[in-house]
Amino acid sequence: MxxxxxxxxxxxxxxxxxxxxxxxxxxxxxxxxxxxxxxxxxxxxxxxxxxxxxxxxxxxxxxxxxxxxxYPSPRRSSKHRVAVDKTASPASAAAAGGAPRRFDYSDLHRATRGFRDLVGSGGFGKVYRGVLPGAAATDIAVKRVSHESRQGIREFVAEIGSIGRLRHRHLVHLHGWCRRHGDLLLVYDFMPNASLDKHLFSPDHVIAKRLTWRIRYNILRHVASALVYLHEEWDHVVLHRDVKASNVLLDADMAGKLGDFGLAKLYEHGVENPSTTRVVGTLGYLAPEVARTGKATTAADVFAFGALVLEVVAGRRPISSEAVVLLDWAWERYAAGGEVVDARLGGEFDAGEAAAAVKNGLWCSHPSPATRGPR
Structure with missing residues (x-):
């Protein structure tokens, strides 16, 4: 222990x-x-x-x-902690203030104009753009998640009252939620520049060129600070369990915000994370010990972050269509003294920063959890 x-x-x-x-x-x-x-x-x-x-x-x-x-950051303090009642429903928590609200389906139907403006889709479901009415109209993104597992929906809804209280400048804010039949609808801040992967791998050279080294570097800083907050600085330990490029959203200033807490788990500081038999995550970002045991830890989030760092630096997917594993490729290039940085940057990057990012990416994604700490 x-x-x-x-x-x-x-x-x-x-x-x-x-x-x-x-x-x-x-x-x-x-x-x-x-x-x-x-x-x-x-x-x-x-x-x-x-x-x-x-x-x-x-x-x-x-x-x-x-x-x-x-890296100065706020410390957890008992006088600033928010009491989390795990037995309370999200609706009752919202009524007390600070937690996400439960929306009526009709409100979201109107806000999205009948779910017309589709801005993204994938295995998780579909995302629609909308506007919440009010004195200050708020642009929102409504994620419509169709879970095959009703148990998965129940588990997440039980956590929404807590997850909605997370406040960090590099986390996508969850406004609220709605359940309708087998669907779970989540209401987030709208991020006008979409997700990081859309820029990293866009076939449009104009879009891809916007992702300069400085922007990439800053995004890595942003996600790192968000993970420190989730793992250490909030009232509970929050395991994200799905850190990846498509879950890093970019605001109007191209600042990175970690989003999609659909797989997140919470537990108290100082208490060992309870086991789970359900393996969740994304191939290429999934720590090897999670695949073996099904048990997620902060170290597993760090592994996924390491894969993300290498992905952003190299401009390559964690697992390519040619079945090339980015982590293996990066280790081989690094050991041979080869270049790991994305060639599309045309050499326009800071060599010291790039060396730092590559080393930390490799360190974070070490196959052994015990070796992911400083040496």
Whole structure:
């Protein structure tokens, strides 16, 4: 149990450092040019170890503090926590304020003009654009999910009251929900620039060219900060369980927002995540231990994030149509000293930032959960 906690701490620290290194042009991959020996880094008298290659190895006692020192973010505090009543229905939670509301189907039918404006579709269902009436008309996206499993719908509806309270600038906000027969309709903020994968793999060169290195780099920072919030900073641990490019939505400024919590699971901090027998996720992003055991953890989310990092840097899908696995390809290229960065960028990228992203992508997506933490 102790080893598990240490591993989770390491995973969270890795995300903190990834967000920090991607936020500062002078810092990358745990290598800080300003530090020459471990005496430069002490907290409460406990120093870290600085390896000869410049990589920091952080002690368990200082890891959390150092992570926050390099990437300032709000701490969980008991006086700011929101009590989550797992027995309450989403409707009663919404009435208390702060939780998503339950919409009438007729309201969403009007808001979407009869579900006319289809903006996306896939295995998850279909997404329609709409406008909520009011003094300040709100653009919304209505995701119509047709679950084969009624149990899956019940499980998610039970969590909506909690998930709807999540507030982070890089999470897509869930306004509310509606159930109609076998369908679940989810109401989110509308993201005018669609999903990240639409830009990464668009056949339209004009659209693809918009995704410059700077924008890609910032999107990785945004998703990293969102995962830190979900795993550590909110009242409960939130496992997303489906981190992938199509679930990263882009706003008007091309800022990345992690969305689609249809597979999310919540559990209390300090409590081991209960097992599940249902394997969920997407091939190419699915951690090997999840496929074996069916049990999702924060480390599994980190694996998916690592795959996403490599996908964004290389401009290649996790599993291509030629059955090439991106992770294997990236390891081989990296080991041989080859270039991993997307050739479509035409060499217009920051070499230090790219090296940091590749190393962290490979580290996050290591096949062993115990090896995904800093070394």
């Amino acid at each position: 102790r080893r598990r906690k240490q591993n989770i701490t390491g995973v969270l620290l890795l995300l903190h450092h990834l967000a920090a290194t991607l936020a500062a042009s002078q810092e990358f991959t745990f290598t800080y040019s300003g530090f020459r020996n471990s005496s430069n880094l002490t907290i409460n008298g406990a120093a870290t170890e600085l390896r000869p290659d410049g990589i920091l190895r952080l002690t368990n006692e200082t890891s959390r503090l150092i992570g926050h020192a390099f």
